[in-house]
Each structure stands twice: as C-alpha cells, then as structure tokens.
Amino acid sequence: MKKQLILVILVSIFILTGCQFDQTNQASQMDFTTRQSLKMESFTLNNMFISEGKILVGLGDSLTQGVGDERKMGGYLGRFATEMESFQGVSKIDLWNEAKRGRRSDQLLKQIQSGEINDSLKKADVIVMTIGGNDIMRIVKQDLFKLRVDAFQNELLLFAKRYGEILIEIRKLNPDAPLIILGLYNPFSIVTDEANEFDQILANWNNTINNVAYSDFNSCFV
Numbered sequence: 690m691k692k693q694l695i696l697v698i699l700v701s702i703f704i705l706t707g708c709q710f711d712q713t714n715q716a717s718q719m720d721f722t723t724r725q726s727l728k729m730e731s732f733t734l735n736n737m738f739i740s741e742g743k744i745l746v747g748l749g750d751s752l753t754q755g756v757g758d759e760r761k762m763g764g765y766l767g768r769f770a771t772e773m774e775s776f777q778g779v780s781k782i783d784l785w786n787e788a789k790r791g792r793r794s795d796q797l798l799k800q801i802q803s804g805e806i807n808d809s810l811k812k813a814d815v816i817v818m819t820i821g822g823n824d825i826m827r828i829v830k831q832d833l834f835k836l837r838v839d840a841f842q843n844e845l846l847l848f849a850k851r852y853g854e855i856l857i858e859i860r861k862l863n864p865d866a867p868l869i870i871l872g873l874y875n876p877f878s879i880v881t882d883e884a885n886e887f888d889q890i891l892a893n894w895n896n897t898i899n900n901v902a903y904s905d906f907n908s909c910f911v
Contacts, residue, residue: 742781743815744783744812745773745817748801750819751790752764753818763784763786785813788819793823797820798851801855801859807862813863813866815866815869818855818871822873824848825873828840838890841893853904856904864907867909868902868909870902870909872898872911874891875888
C-alpha cells in the first residue's frame with residue numbers, strides 16, 4: 690500500500706512539474722492529466738483506509754459473560770464492542786463471548802487446552818479476559834466464618850501459575866492480538882466502606898495478575 694501511495698505521489702509531482710510548458714494544447718492536456726492523477730491519488734488514499742470488521746473475543750467468568758446486566762446490553766463487554774465500532778478503520782465488531790458464569794482459572798485453562806475455542810482465539814483481533822473472582826470465592830465458601838489470610842496466599846501461588854499457563858496457551862494460538870486483562874474488585878465494598886483484610890487480599894491478587902500481564906508485550910492490565 691505504501692509503495693502504491695509513493696508511486697501516485699511521484700506521478701503527481703511529475704505531472705504537476707510538466708504543467709510549466711507554455712503551449713496551450715499541452716497545458717490543457719496536462720490539466721486533464723493532473724485532474725485524473727488527483728482522482729487516482731484520492732481513490733488510492735481512500736482505499737488505504739477502508740473500514741474493516743474486527744473480532745472481539747471475551748474469556749473468563751460471569752463479568753465478561755454479562756450476567757446481572759439489568760439493561761441487557763451484554764455487560765461491560767457488550768458496551769465495549771459498541772464503543773469499538775466508533776473507532777477509525779472499524780466497520781463493525783463481531784463479538785464472540787466464550788465466558789461462562791462461575792468459571793475459575795483452572796476451568797479456563799482446561800477450556801483453552803481442550804481446543805474447543807481455538808477458532809475464536811486464532812481469529813481474534815482483540816481479546817478481553819476476567820478470571821480469578823471465583824477462585825477467591827471458592828476459598829470464601831469453604832469456611833465463611835473462619836477466613837484466614839494464609840489460605841488466600843497459598844491459593845494465590847497456584848493461581849499465579851495457572852494464569853501464566855493461560856497466557857502461554859493463548860499466545861500459542863494468537864501471538865499478536867491485544868489482550869486486555871481486567872483485575873478483581875471487592876464485592877463487599879457494596880455493603881461497607883470500611884477497609885478490611887479482604888482489600889489487601891485483592892491487592893495481592895491484582896498485583897499478581899498485573900505481573901503476568903506485564904510479562905507479555907501485547908497485554909495490558911486494567
């Protein structure tokens with residue numbers, strides 16, 4: 690495309706330079722040729738910026754699936770897809786949502802390794818992922834009234850290993866697509882503004898997720 694543009698520009702310069710001849714018939718011919726050249730240049734430039742359809746793939750748990758969206762807009766991912774359609778060079782967004790309510794990191798890793806979403810990942814132009822909330826909730830459910838920080842820390846070591854493996858598996862199928870990794874939030878903040886140990890637990894987990902994202906050039910942590 691760049692070579693075509695350079696060629697058109699050089700031809701245009703050559704034609705415009707040739708318009709310095711004094712003969713009337715030659716000038717008229719040059720004017721006509723210049724107009725044609727400018728039309729061709731405009732056509733080439735327009736073709737360079739033809740809008741294309743993009744594929745947005747969602748991975749992970751209920752947050753990405755859009756569970757609980759009272760406005761039925763597909764959760765944050767549906768809204769993101771709508772926003773992306775306004776991006777320059779994008780004609781439409783095909784949203785392939787592979788997320789599922791209740792999914793943990795070990796289940797996401799198994800889903801990717803099974804090959805059932807290979808096609809989605811290979812064709813993805815952008816990938817968005819939320820995972821980890823259900824890993825934490827599994828610990829909470831095991832002993833709601835006797836939660837221990839060390840229990841979360843022990844699970845975090847395993848979670849970090851799985852998260853790294855998830856990223857590796859994704860990059861085997863699609864090494865270039867931007868991967869947007871969303872962090873975790875404290876669901877208890879809805880009912881209380883007081884700081885608690887859970888805030889520190891989530892900070893530790895989010896720091897781990899951020900480190901995994903940082904290890905990949907085309908990934909970012911949100």
